[in-house]
Amino acid sequence: MTTVEEAEAPSVSGPLRPRVWLLNTLFTSAILLSALLLFAVQPMVAKMLLPPYGGASSVWTTSVLFFQVVLLAGYAYSHYVPRLLGRWHPLLHIALLLAPLAVLPVTLPAWAAPGESVPVAAWLLLVLAVMVGLPFAVVSTTGPLAQAWYATLGLPRSRDPYFLYAASNVGSLVALVAYPFAVEPVLEVGEQAVWWAVGYGAFVVLLGACGIVTWRRARSTAGAAPAAEAAAAAPARATTRPKKALKREAAAAAAAVERLGWRRRLRWLALAALPSSLMLGVTTHMSTDVAAVPLLWVLPLALYLGTFIIAFGTRRHGWVAGAVDAAAVCCLPVLLIAAMPDLVGIPTAMVLSMGVLTVVSLAAHGLLAADRPSPAHLTEYFLLVSLGGALGSLFNGVVAPVVFDRVLEYPIALVAAVLLLAMTRTPSGLVAKVSGRAWVRFGLIGAALATAYLAMVLEQLALLLATFALGAAWAVLSFASRRGLGAAVLAALGGGLVLAMTIASAGDGVLLRGRTFFGSYVVRQGEDYRSLSHGTTVHGTQLLDPIGRRTPVSYYSRSGPLGDVFAGYGAPERSPRIAVVGLGTGAVAAYGQAGQQFDFYEIDPEMVDVATDPDLFSYLDDCLCETRTIVGDGRLALSEAEAGYGVIVLDAFTSDAIPAHLLTREALTAFADRLAPGGVIALHISNRALDLEPMVGATARSAGLTALTRTAAGSEPQSSVSQWVVIGRSEADLAPLGERSEDWRPLPEGGPVWTDTYSSLFGVIRWD
Structure with a gap:
């Protein structure tokens, strides 16, 4: 369909047509490839960071903040530097494109893991800057810069180059969708980094060609300027001008004198910040209760970018008013569900959250696109849009964790959506x-x-x-x-x-509430118990009476599956050393006996303070065994520990989110290497959103291990239904479980196998 702008554009015929097609293809290809690189590197780098930083959703939130800030720096460069360097800038930018080749491929520094006394978020930002800061910054300049170059070429669409921005977002969307479905299952992370470097080389060639074309155009325009001035000074001849030509000239004159007020600039900032904050809020909301895996990182970001494509890929925006109305209506019920998560199941809540993200982003980005300025202000416009996105990320990644003691940025973004869209x-x-x-x-x-x-x-x-x-x-x-x-x-x-x-x-009976880089937690006291919750999930309970407080309850009761494990393998003579990944309240220490050593591996230092505070929980103080707490990711720390554990307990959940990097084939193999002969791994897989049983069974078999599972509730007060999987090197190693209870059964076959390079949720989500 021919648009009004295209109908009024200068006609191109004859030998110029192939040249126009070639230039359009060149610029579109360069922008598409740059967007592919920008958004392929983000999940790749975040996956590299999972082992040293664990499965906290803050890893992705902080990473997105870093990428947003660097993108802002790239847009600032695109706006200011060409104005300083003039027509020589394209050649100098080509030289800048070559600099990142010296630091590719992207690799994780050996010092990436944060120390105990180091602010985790600040250290992560430093690691990201060293890993990928330079190449990402250079690629991030491409979107507005290539559009600004294209606007100077005098082509039919040069007066409205915003279609290239939609093309950029198509590339971004393709990269995000391809990563969990096509890239992650096929390529190891190291191989991904190599292919990214190859893609960057191709990008240098394409954008370098764009720069040369732009420089030659600028040089020819500069040479023609004196002649144009002389022609303008000559006496004008009476001519009959077509109405369309006069209309084009009037539009060009109006664009030349367009002025941007601060109110309009602030509106752009707000409309860009709102979807960015909401996107990260939805990501945190889902990652906290499901899993920290690339699929749940990229889906909200893909929806967010998809609304950019729709908003900037259409010329008419009559649909925006309807989108704004729909957003205002959708925010209220989703806000109610966010306040009361038990109203619907987790899969339904996920779908509703992503739906409201799509509608609000479409409304905000539609308002942004409908208010876009003339190409003369293109780079400033995108600089402000990028600044707004960075401010949204800054609120979620830095301000909210400091100001709020729980995850409130998601409901705040929903309220802000109603506020902003009403204005x-x-x-x-x-x-x-x-x-x-x-x-x-x-x-x-x-x-x-x-x-x-x-x-x-x-x-x-x-x-x-x-x-x-x-x-x-x-x-x-x-x-x-x-x-x-x-x-x-x-x-x-x-x-x-x-x-x-x-x-x-949420304040009834609260003794302590806090929030760290690894999530939010709350300690509550009931009539006869005290509990610890992460996010929306209780992670441990202790009875308050002097005798009951030494009894493990909730998921860890003696009459439940974990009780069977310690009855069969927990004797000091068989298991003098026991490892527990995930401290919680320290309830597993209640199984400790004299002469034993329990090593608790906990990634969050603040959880160690909570579990060792006798005014909150006393499991560790009451334990008859020797206890040690090791701060760090359980997989990395255990790999450096001395082998010989009789039992390794894996219970490192954050809210209901699973620690995906602890459940892969490589992780199970590494844990099995730390076991003593005849030792077992006890894996807690209770989950509201995911059916992990088939996956764990298939992954264990793929690692050459055998496994049994049992689901039961303990008979003790405050006990909960829990599902545990026990993994051993052979069926003989699991024989003590059958002697303890007939309820232990083999895991079903046919589930997906998770590896360090692939962890799909599609085969394990509970849709009922």
């Missing part, structure tokens, strides 16, 4: 019509008052939250056809109250 919206016809009906608004107020009364009488938090959701809906409809700060404040009022109630509702 910038143009109502669609349907919403404007509905908002004009007084009975609709009064009906919502009546429903809100009725649910508030029921909430007070029945003391139901869900009804109270529904009250505020109805209030928010009233505010949105009441001010749907207006703009301004007052409308935005009232539109966000209901959502803000929902957020406030979410914070207040």
